[in-house]
Every structure is written in C-alpha cells, then in structure tokens.
Amino acid sequence: MGLGNSPEQTFERRRQRPLVLEVRDELERIILDGEIAAGERLNEAELAAQMGVSRGPVREAARTLAHDGLLTTVANQGVFVRELSIEDALELYDLRALIAGYLCARVADRAERRINADLRRAVTEMARAIEDSDESRYFALNLAFHDRIADAAVATRARRLYLSLGKEVRLLRRRVLCGQSSLRVSNQEHGRIVDAIEAGDVEAARAAGTIHHLNGKTRLTETL
Amino acid sequence: MGLGNSPEQTFERRRQRPLVLEVRDELERIILDGEIAAGERLNEAELAAQMGVSRGPVREAARTLAHDGLLTTVANQGVFVRELSIEDALELYDLRALIAGYLCARVADRAERRINADLRRAVTEMARAIEDSDESRYFALNLAFHDRIADAAVATRARRLYLSLGKEVRLLRRRVLCGQSSLRVSNQEHGRIVDAIEAGDVEAARAAGTIHHLNGKTRLTETL
DNA sequence: CAACGAAATATTGTTGACAATCGACATTTT
DNA sequence: AAAATGTCGATTGTCAACAATATTTCGTTG
Numbered sequence: 001m002g003l004g005n006s007p008e009q010t011f012e013r014r015r016q017r018p019l020v021l022e023v024r025d026e027l028e029r030i031i032l033d034g035e036i037a038a039g040e041r042l043n044e045a046e047l048a049a050q051m052g053v054s055r056g057p058v059r060e061a062a063r064t065l066a067h068d069g070l071l072t073t074v075a076n077q078g079v080f081v082r083e084l085s086i087e088d089a090l091e092l093y094d095l096r097a098l099i100a101g102y103l104c105a106r107v108a109d110r111a112e113r114r115i116n117a118d119l120r121r122a123v124t125e126m127a128r129a130i131e132d133s134d135e136s137r138y139f140a141l142n143l144a145f146h147d148r149i150a151d152a153a154v155a156t157r158a159r160r161l162y163l164s165l166g167k168e169v170r171l172l173r174r175r176v177l178c179g180q181s182s183l184r185v186s187n188q189e190h191g192r193i194v195d196a197i198e199a200g201d202v203e204a205a206r207a208a209g210t211i212h213h214l215n216g217k218t219r220l221t222e223t224l
Numbered sequence: 225m226g227l228g229n230s231p232e233q234t235f236e237r238r239r240q241r242p243l244v245l246e247v248r249d250e251l252e253r254i255i256l257d258g259e260i261a262a263g264e265r266l267n268e269a270e271l272a273a274q275m276g277v278s279r280g281p282v283r284e285a286a287r288t289l290a291h292d293g294l295l296t297t298v299a300n301q302g303v304f305v306r307e308l309s310i311e312d313a314l315e316l317y318d319l320r321a322l323i324a325g326y327l328c329a330r331v332a333d334r335a336e337r338r339i340n341a342d343l344r345r346a347v348t349e350m351a352r353a354i355e356d357s358d359e360s361r362y363f364a365l366n367l368a369f370h371d372r373i374a375d376a377a378v379a380t381r382a383r384r385l386y387l388s389l390g391k392e393v394r395l396l397r398r399r400v401l402c403g404q405s406s407l408r409v410s411n412q413e414h415g416r417i418v419d420a421i422e423a424g425d426v427e428a429a430r431a432a433g434t435i436h437h438l439n440g441k442t443r444l445t446e447t448l
Numbered sequence: 449c450a451a452c453g454a455a456a457t458a459t460t461g462t463t464g465a466c467a468a469t470c471g472a473c474a475t476t477t478t
Numbered sequence: 479a480a481a482a483t484g485t486c487g488a489t490t491g492t493c494a495a496c497a498a499t500a501t502t503t504c505g506t507t508g
Contacts, residue, residue: 278493
C-alpha cells in the first residue's frame with residue numbers, strides 16, 4: 001500500500017493508527033522537549049484543542065505516559081509532568097545499566113556475524129565523528145549503536161524497558177557534558193562491548209555493557 | 225486512619241479513588257485469575273456493564289494494562305489478554321532475577337537492623353511452614369518476604385518493575401510444582417540472601433537474589 | 449456443494465455534554 | 479485586622495450517543 005500518498009493520506013493513517021497513539025507520541029515529544037516544565041499541569045482541554053482531537057484520546061494517552069513514569073496523576077487535579085529527583089535518576093541509571101548488560105549478554109550469546117559487523121562499523125564511525133568534533137553526529141550514532149544491540153538481543157520486553165527507561169531519565173533536563181576526551185573514553189567502552197560480543201564471551205559482554213552505562217551515571221554525579 | 229469508617233465510606237473512597245483505578249484492579253484480577261482465557265478478546269461494553277460503569281474508564285484501564293504487557297491491543301479490534309510464549313516467560317524470569325538482585329544489593333548496602341531482623345524472622349517462619357507442609361502459608365510468606373526486600377531497598381522504580389514483572393509472568397498459567405524438598409532448597413536460598421544482607425556484602429546479596437530467581441526459571445524449564 | 453459477495457450485526461473509536469470537584473476570591477464574623 | 483465561611487470559575491471525571499470498522503450471516507452463483 002505504498003501508493004496511498006494522496007491528499008487523504010492523513011485521513012487514511014488516522015484509521016490505521018488510532019488517534020491515541022498519535023496523541024501519545026505528540027505528548028511524549030512535548031514532555032521530553034520540555035515544552036511543558038517539570039511539575040506543570042497538563043490541561044486536557046487545551047491540549048486536545050491544540051491537536052484537534054477530543055479529550056478522550058488525550059486522557060488515554062496521558063494515562064499510559066503516567067504509567068511510564070513521565071507523568072504523575074493526582075485525583076481530581078489532573079496530570080503533571082514528573083519532577084525527577086536526583087535519587088530517582090540515579091536509580092534509573094542503575095536499572096538501565098542492568099538491562100543494557102543483559103542485552104549485551106544476549107547478543108554475545110547469539111553470536112551472529114552480521115550483527116557483529118554492524119556494531120564494529122558503528123564504533124569506527126563514532127570514532128570518526130569524534131575526530132571531526134561532530135558531537136551531534138556522535139550522539140545519533142551512539143543512539144543507533146545501542147538500538148542495534150537492543151534489537152539484536154531479541155528480547156522484546158527488555159528492549160522496551162531499555163527504551164522506556166531512556167525516555168524517563170530524559171526528564172532530568174541536564175546536559176551531560178561531553179568533551180572530546182570523554183567521548184573517546186565512551187567509545188573505547190563501546191569497543192570493549194563489541195570485543196566481548198565478537199568473542200562470544202557472555203559475561204564479559206554483560207560487564208562491559210553494564211559498566212558503560214554506569215559510567216554515564218558517575219558522569220552525572222560529577223556534574224552535581 | 226481508623227476514623228473514616230462511616231456509612232458513606234464507599235462514597236468517599238469513590239471520589240478519592242478514581243473509577244479507573246478500581247476498574248484497573250478488577251480487570252487485572254480477571255486476567256490473572258484466568259477468568260478470560262489467554263488470547264480471548266475483552267468486550268468493553270460487556271465489562272463496563274458488568275462493573276456498572278461506562279466504557280471510558282474501562283478503556284483507560286485497559287490501555288494501562290496493555291502497556292504493562294498483560295493485554296495486547298489491535299487497532300479496531302480491541303484488546304486481548306496476552307498469550308505469553310515460553311520464550312517471553314523465560315525472558316521475564318531473567319529480568320525479574322536481575323531486578324531482584326539489584327534490590328537485594330540495595331538492601332545490603334543500606335544495612336538497617338530492623339529490616340534484617342524482619343527478614344530473618346520471615347525465613348524461620350517459612351521453614352516452619354515447610355515442616356507443617358502448609359504450602360499456601362509458605363507461598364504467602366514467600367510473597368511477603370520478597371515484598372519486604374523490595375520495600376526496604378527504597379528503589380521505587382525497581383520495586384514497581386519487580387511487581388509488574390511478577391504479574392506479567394503469571395500469564396503463563398503453569399503451576400510451579402514444588403515438593404517439600406524443593407521448598408527447602410528455596411528457603412535455603414532465602415537464608416543465603418539474608419546472610420549476605422546482614423553481612424552487608426552487596427555483591428553477595430545481589431548474587432544470592434539473582435540466583436534464587438534464576439532457579440525458579442530452571443524449575444520452569446524442567447516442567448516443559 | 450463449495451466459494452464468493454453483500455447485507456446485517458456487533459464492536460471499537462471518537463466526540464460532545466453533563467456532573468462532581470478543586471482552587472481562588474470575596475464576604476462575613478469575631 | 480485576621481480567621482472562617484460562602485460563592486464562583488475552571489478543570490477533571492464520567493457518561494451516553496454517533497461514526498467508523500470488523501465480523502458474521504445468509505443468499506447467490508459457478
């Protein structure tokens with residue numbers, strides 16, 4: 001059905017993809033982009049009007065986001081974007097490190113050559129981005145790298161969790177300061193992860209994946 | 225809070241506790257008790273009528289449960305109770321083991337004497353239940369034991385995850401066969417967890433907690 | 449008799465309206 | 479003047495009706 005690029009495409013998509021999902025994505029974007037500050041209330045009617053839908057889908061979407069930890073609900077008062085405490089953020093880093101280690105271990109256990117090649121290539125590309133001082137490119141590649149691992153692990157639930165925790169931690173609107181040197185260190189860790197995966201060393205892969213993420217945590221604590 | 229036991233308590237609580245939460249609990253019970261078989265569709269209107277509410281709250285509750293992995297939604301077809309594959313269940317066991325280890329490690333790190341005493345007592349009580357061949361009592365105590373650890377870890381997100389994963393795995397409606405001997409083994413593991421926590425040995429506690437849950441996994445695979 | 453197709457039915461998706469509740473401001477009382 | 483109380487506007491919680499979609503039924507046809 002790649003033909004339907006007619007004017008009524010939006011209409012078509014609305015039928016195939018329930019409004020709730022569209023609304024959810026948009027709400028998520030609004031929250032993660034900080035368009036509504038932490039602690040602020042979400043006005044259902046206003047948001048609904050803004051998106052051109054009714055309050056129903058907005059409520060449903062908000063409910064799921066609240067369950068994801070991006071919003072907090074207060075009875076008869078509405079939903080507020082969650083204020084993430086430092087302690088909460090640190091716990092999130094821990095959990096994410098745990099899951100990441102698990103994913104790496106699974107990938108190492110499966111040992112598929114194509115994936116290994118992909119990962120290795122990603123690491124060299126990131127190294128190039130660092131030399132070019134192209135931070136934004138590095139971040140994009142870094143994201144893709146970890147996504148690739150999550151995919152390759154064939155662990156649906158863990159993958160979902162990993163992504164969800166990643167979004168949740170973004171509520172802490174801190175810039176992780178990354179000079180060129182720390183990027184190099186980070187990419188060395190990537191290299192170690194791929195080494196372990198290629199070697200099929202499950203426990204080494206787990207450790208490398210976990211440590212890599214825990215280092216992100218310590219980098220956060222250092223900025224306090 | 226022994227005060228509000230007046231006749232209009234139900235009325236009060238309805239106002240303080242949105243319908244959506246009540247509906248959610250009831251839906252969860254229906255699913256986990258297997259009153260609707262895996263793969264079956266949930267009829268919104270029917271359930272709403274059954275609970276004496278409108279479809280709105282039912283829909284919202286269903287969304288959150290779907291997001292928890294207890295239901296799957298298909299556009300324009302509704303929500304179905306999830307059919308958990310063996311692979312999914314095994315992954316859930318892994319994740320739960322990971323989180324459990326993390327929780328144990330945190331408790332060991334905090335090292336509060338009162339908690340240690342509680343846990344130790346729970347272990348001896350479980351031992352008594354085993355000698356009395358009182359399985360249901362053992363299960364209740366076991367649940368309380370792990371809840372206590374999750375509480376004591378002061379890790380809100382991890383605790384929520386742990387509980388959520390526990391519910392999710394119940395979708396596999398397999399009886400974990402537990403003779404008296406395997407209960408003894410299980411409780412020995414409990415003992416080891418408490419030992420490590422009392423000793424303040426973080427890594428030992430993590431390992432003990434993880435292994436204890438992974439043993440549950442192997443017990444499952446053995447029944448296949 | 450099986451296969452196909454079209455009406456009929458059932459169910460979900462969405463909406464707008466109504467009721468209940470909360471916060472803020474004005475008013476009254478001490 | 480300060481505290482308590484009453485009222486008003488705004489917002490959430492809930493509902494019932496409407497529109498869109500999927501499933502079933504039943505008649506028709508090759």
